[in-house]
Amino acid sequence: MEDYNKIIESLSVRFIKSKNIRILQPVKIQNYYDVENSILILNRGEIHYGEDEDVVSGASILFIPGGKMMSITYGSGDPVSLSNDDFINNKELYFQSLETTDITKLEAENFSFINFEAKVFDSVNFFASLDIPPFEIKDNPKIVEIIKDITAENNSDTPGKDRIIKISTERLVIEIVRHILETRMFVEQLATNSTYFKDPRLIDIFAYIKNNIGGDLSNKVLANVANVSEDYVGQYFKMLTGINPQDYIEYQRMEHAVNLLRTTKKSIREIGKEVGYKDTAYFCRRFKMMFGIPAGKMRRRESLMNV
Numbered sequence: 001m002e003d004y005n006k007i008i009e010s011l012s013v014r015f016i017k018s019k020n021i022r023i024l025q026p027v028k029i030q031n032y033y034d035v036e037n038s039i040l041i042l043n044r045g046e047i048h049y050g051e052d053e054d055v056v057s058g059a060s061i062l063f064i065p066g067g068k069m070m071s072i073t074y075g076s077g078d079p080v081s082l083s084n085d086d087f088i089n090n091k092e093l094y095f096q097s098l099e100t101t102d103i104t105k106l107e108a109e110n111f112s113f114i115n116f117e118a119k120v121f122d123s124v125n126f127f128a129s130l131d132i133p134p135f136e137i138k139d140n141p142k143i144v145e146i147i148k149d150i151t152a153e154n155n156s157d158t159p160g161k162d163r164i165i166k167i168s169t170e171r172l173v174i175e176i177v178r179h180i181l182e183t184r185m186f187v188e189q190l191a192t193n194s195t196y197f198k199d200p201r202l203i204d205i206f207a208y209i210k211n212n213i214g215g216d217l218s219n220k221v222l223a224n225v226a227n228v229s230e231d232y233v234g235q236y237f238k239m240l241t242g243i244n245p246q247d248y249i250e251y252q253r254m255e256h257a258v259n260l261l262r263t264t265k266k267s268i269r270e271i272g273k274e275v276g277y278k279d280t281a282y283f284c285r286r287f288k289m290m291f292g293i294p295a296g297k298m299r300r301r302e303s304l305m306n307v
Helices: 002-010 084-093 141-154 161-182 187-197 200-211 219-226 230-241 245-263 268-274 280-291 295-301
Strands: 011-023 027-032 037-044 046-049 054-057 061-064 070-074 080-082 095-098 110-120 135-137
Touching: 002 011, 002 161, 011 141, 011 161, 027 084, 037 046, 037 054, 037 141, 046 061, 061 141, 080 084, 084 095, 084 295, 110 141, 110 161, 141 161, 161 187, 200 219, 200 230, 200 245, 219 230, 219 245, 230 245, 245 268, 245 280, 245 295, 268 280, 268 295, 280 295
Parallel strands: 027 080
Antiparallel strands: 011 095, 011 110, 027 070, 037 061, 037 110, 046 054, 046 070, 061 135
16 A cells, blocks of 8 residues: 555646536547546536447546547437547537536536646656556546536636645546555556656656657666666566657657647747657657647647637
8 A cells, every 4th residue: 555655645746627518419539549637527428438339428437548549439329430630620510618617407418527647756647657448437426526626616717726726636636546446446557557666767767758858868878877788778667667668758758749739839840859859750750640630730729628
């Protein structure tokens, strides 16, 4: 249990956004992807997700870890099937953002969602590092109440709302981790994740990557940081994290690029260079391969749910 306390204590949590969404017509997004974690509470209607088209219905919760590509269908009935790109270009046909805090009385199918970031040592996307699939959370009134509180605060204009949202989002993450532990979901992944706290060399590598995201992050450089051989550093990193270091670095670079696209007016070329890609065309190809949409469209959308 001490390891899990360390995980929770090490997490830096950041609220991204929250919205109430009315589903105007059923839509299936074939390759949904977002770098941030998303948690949805379905107030009315149905959501299908994953390869097996698992169903979420009637005030249930769906948690989608950041960095997971998946199929997701919003609404019951026969959906329009779209790529991620096509959905972003036409999302106003399928989603309507609602400001009301009393969304539960709405007759139409609707859901509320929260996007948030949760990083170990402010470097590693915690839920992505577990490599867990999206999953449904059932019979958890605490999480339901927290989601409602956050969305209500976000739609209000009262003093201290940002502080309340920050505290509530941190509590939300803790309750998700507790739910995973109490239901014994992904126990092996959590146990593996705790190795982050047992080897300070790995923490040093994480910190170095974060602070030098646009620089030389070859295995030779990482080996010097961890004081291990160049031949061993890839094996060492994968043994503790489950992925090889260069895949992890590319994910971190692309995540940072998404943040720059959403928060700055820098050109695609400038952003590519800032995150370590000298060749803009190659950066754009890798970006589209990872996210399913061009970098410019990621900037326009801010989020799949931003309507």
